[in-house]
Amino acid sequence: xLDEYATFQMAKGLAxxxxxxxxxxxxxxxxxxxxxPGDITRQDLLLRLSRDITPSSKQRERSYFxxxxxxxxxxxxxxxDPSSTLPAIKAKRGRPRPLTAVQVNAMLNGGAYSHTRxxxxxxxxxxxxxxxxxxxxxxxxxxxxxxxxxxxKGSVRAELPLHPAIADEALHYPVRGYWFPGxxxxxxxxxxxxxxxxxxxxxLDRAGITTARLTGHSLRHFFGTELVRGGTDLRTAQELLRHxxxxxxxxxxxxxxxxxxxxxxxxxxxxxPERSGRIAA
Numbered sequence: 001x002l003d004e005y006a007t008f009q010m011a012k013g014l015a016x017x018x019x020x021x022x023x024x025x026x027x028x029x030x031x032x033x034x035x036x037p038g039d040i041t042r043q044d045l046l047l048r049l050s051r052d053i054t055p056s057s058k059q060r061e062r063s064y065f066x067x068x069x070x071x072x073x074x075x076x077x078x079x080x081d082p083s084s085t086l087p088a089i090k091a092k093r094g095r096p097r098p099l100t101a102v103q104v105n106a107m108l109n110g111g112a113y114s115h116t117r118x119x120x121x122x123x124x125x126x127x128x129x130x131x132x133x134x135x136x137x138x139x140x141x142x143x144x145x146x147x148x149x150x151x152x153k154g155s156v157r158a159e160l161p162l163h164p165a166i167a168d169e170a171l172h173y174p175v176r177g178y179w180f181p182g183x184x185x186x187x188x189x190x191x192x193x194x195x196x197x198x199x200x201x202x203x204l205d206r207a208g209i210t211t212a213r214l215t216g217h218s219l220r221h222f223f224g225t226e227l228v229r230g231g232t233d234l235r236t237a238q239e240l241l242r243h244x245x246x247x248x249x250x251x252x253x254x255x256x257x258x259x260x261x262x263x264x265x266x267x268x269x270x271x272x273p274e275r276s277g278r279i280a281a
Contacts, residue, residue: 001037002026005071015155017131017193025064037072042082055091062089096254097213098221106207107200115180116199118169123200123219125163127241129153130200130216131193138175143167150242158242224252229259 002023009019030036033044045065049058065083073081099107104124108117122128122136132150140149146162173179178190186192200216220241227237238249 001072001077004075005068008071013155015153018154022064022068025061026068029065037068038078040069040082042085045082045086049086049089055089056094059089059091062086094251096221096225096252097215097218098225098252098254099209099214099218100222101226103207103209103214104219104222106209107203110203110206110208112199112203112206114172116203118173118179119196119199120203120219121165121169123216124222125165126150126160127220127223129193129220130196134180134193134196135188135190136179138170138173138177138179141166141170143170152242156242160240221252221254224249225254228253229256 005026006019006023009022026037029040029044029048032048033040035044048065049062053061062083065086069078069081069083072078073084104120107120112120119133122133123130126148128136128150129152132152135151141147141162142149143162146167148160148162148166150158150160152158180191180196182188182191197216200219204210204214204216224237224241227240228234232240234246234249234253237253238246241249241252243249243252
């Protein structure tokens with residue numbers, strides 16, 4: 001059933017990472033319940049969702065359950081869909097968690113090796129995600145046109161303006177092939193995205209940044225926040241962050257107090273009379 005489901009998702013054009021994440025979730029469900037997909041009950045799914053994990057993780061797992069068991073029902077593998085009446089998961093709206101320029105400089109100057117420094121710059125100056133950094137190739141950069149091509153979430157292709165700092169970095173990397181090749185038993189050709197995240201975490205630790213909510217992904221929040229702080233409108237920031245929804249971009253962008261104060265002062269001056277002007281009866 002899982003193999004058939006994977007084929008169905010590939011036919012839909014879903015990203016390899018999405019398919020893999022769903023597969024791992026269903027295999028774990030099978031392991032902890034001791035049941036095959038055809039025997040899983042609504043109560044089994046509720047028990048999985050009731051464990052102590054973050055609301056966003058619960059929302060993600062619920063969506064995986066809805067997709068997989070809906071597929072089994074549609075394909076005739078089950079006469080029912082145990083996920084169809086799962087309760088909606090309430091989650092607070094995410095808050096921006098950007099690193100500051102001081103913190104990013106501390107990461108760059110904290111003893112990180114050159115490859116790690118390049119990864120930090122790719123996240124901070126281009127807004128790349130860990131898995132996008134991992135599979136970056138020399139041919140993704142067109143120096144003549146100043147364009148960086150990236151295949152993002154959902155295998156969506158985007159062309160980004162190349163930041164001068166990244167153009168400088170490109171001079172030290174191959175013009176074709178992976179910038180960060182895999183080693184040993186790694187058969188992907190490039191390092192794993194988790195390796196990128198781990199290297200970012202070490203750079204944060206060396207910089208003395210131990211706040212749990214600040215991670216390598218916070219460099220992407222830095223990217224979005226600094227764009228808007230520098231005068232970029234939110235719609236353009238959305239395009240550069242490659243978000244399908246402006247609401248997602250708002251989670252990434254922190255509006256500084258001084259920006260809010262400056263915005264307030266742009267409101268037009270209104271004339272307020274000292275008296276109402278009414279004539280007493």
